[in-house]
Amino acid sequence: MRVVQIIDSLNAGGAERMAVNYANALSNKIKFSGLIATRAEGSLKKQINGKVSYLFLEKKKSVDFQAIFRLRKYIIQNKIEIIHAHSSSFFIAVLVKLTLPGIRIIWHDHYGTRAKESKKENRVLIFLSLFFSSIFVVNHQLENWSKKNMKCPKVTFIPNFTTSQNSDEKITTLKGTSGKRIVFLANLKKPKNHIVVLKAFQELKLNEAGWSLHLIGKDYFDSYSDLLKEFIKLHSLENYIHLYGEKNDIRHILSQASIGVLASTDEGFPVTLIEYALENLAVISTNVGYCSVIIQNDNNGLLFDPSSISEVKKQLLKLVEDESLRKKAGDNFKQSVLENYSEEIVIEKLILAYK
Structure with a gap:
């Protein structure tokens, strides 16, 4: 072939x-x-x-x-x-x-x-x-x-998959306190819906509890990213919400975080969720696209309606406040991803579909 x-x-x-x-x-x-x-x-x-x-x-x-x-x-x-x-x-x-x-x-x-x-x-x-x-x-x-x-x-x-064979570079060091970092891996554009997570972070006053939020993804320096930067500045969160731009050492970045977030208003099958899983992150995710199949609510992660700030806050607070829930959700998510979305399983299915 x-x-x-x-x-x-x-x-x-x-x-x-x-x-x-x-x-x-x-x-x-x-x-x-x-x-x-x-x-x-x-x-x-x-x-x-x-x-x-x-x-x-x-x-x-x-x-x-x-x-x-x-x-x-x-x-x-x-x-x-x-x-x-x-x-x-x-x-x-x-x-x-x-x-x-x-x-x-x-x-x-x-x-x-x-x-x-x-x-x-x-x-x-x-x-x-x-x-x-x-x-x-x-x-x-x-x-x-x-x-x-x-x-x-x-x-x-x-289904999508990710691979542990990707780059093992260790370049990016995340700011903030170890054990209290939330990472959001998505390019800065519609429909990734970053603003709902920024608002939840600010309204929950997570910075006062020592938490920080880290946005990893391409910055197009347009009205979308201007809105995020203005929000951060308006609420004096420059020391707690950090933008890093496009990065290659994703595994290394995720290994420094405790919680992974995805908030899109539309999704296909986000590779981001699979990458979060392989690094044992506890995840809160939008319920659109294939997300609600990958994540079974309360078992291996928490889901929310991306149009509801109150749902985002509720689910984020659950993970922030409960370290044992974070550990359980992260472990369960990694296990389910390895069983269902490993490279071996997906490539076998792909080759059969080619025939």
């Missing part, structure tokens, strides 16, 4: 991390595993396994003939059988298939918000789905949406 993953960039987002994870994991399981970034490279490039064949297309515009022919040449030279196209990279995959009809395209939808969107908002995607051999989705809402709207009848749910 000869497969290439295609993704628009290698910036640290969920779909991008999964494309790298798949390419790395498959390099030990199949004859050929490749990875192509179409528009931009990024911090995840460092995490590509040496066994993975890598190409950067340097795509400059929607229809870039040079990039299409570079991709075509790569597919022919490496005898690629399957293009595994993540998110919006389906477009260039279809353009190259028009010149190589024998190639199979599998499209992977990571975009949780799509489940709320109309056919009209996705008309190009729906039309081009005629060229897909199969569709992979990261939660059951997206599975239902694809079955209802897409022109490709084969739709398969494939």
Whole structure:
């Protein structure tokens, strides 16, 4: 089996991390595993396994003939059988298939918000789905949406996974007191909903109890991040709420925290939750997307409605006040993730779905 993953960039987002994870994991399981970034490279490039064949297309515009022919040449030279196209990279995959009809395209939808969107908002995607051999989705809402709207009848749910093989760098030292750090791993953008967690932290006066909040993720220096910074300044929380930007040493960062938070108003299947689990963090999470399947409330984490500040406060306070609950939730979460979302289990399912 000869497969290439295609993704628009290698910036640290969920779909991008999964494309790298798949390419790395498959390099030990199949004859050929490749990875192509179409528009931009990024911090995840460092995490590509040496066994993975890598190409950067340097795509400059929607229809870039040079990039299409570079991709075509790569597919022919490496005898690629399957293009595994993540998110919006389906477009260039279809353009190259028009010149190589024998190639199979599998499209992977990571975009949780799509489940709320109309056919009209996705008309190009729906039309081009005629060229897909199969569709992979990261939660059951997206599975239902694809079955209802897409022109490709084969739709398969494939859970995300993370791997302990990722970078072991130890660069970032978190501020604050050990045992009282809350980490929020998400790029600073909609629909990640950082503000609800900042408000909960401030209203509960967690800083007065010695707690600190740490935001890890790309800062786009736009109105979204301006709002967060203004809130921090307004409430004089600069010594308690810290922004670190995009980081590569995620395992090391998480190992310094006690609680992990996710507050998105829309999600597919957040890799962040899996990463929290592997570092034994007690987790409070939004109940959207696949989150309420990964987390069973009160057993291996706590769920909340992301539109309800009172629910966020209630669940956060439970974990902050009860160290034994944090320990139990963290241990149970790690165990359930290892049993259900390990690399071995997911890659086995993926290879079967390729066939």
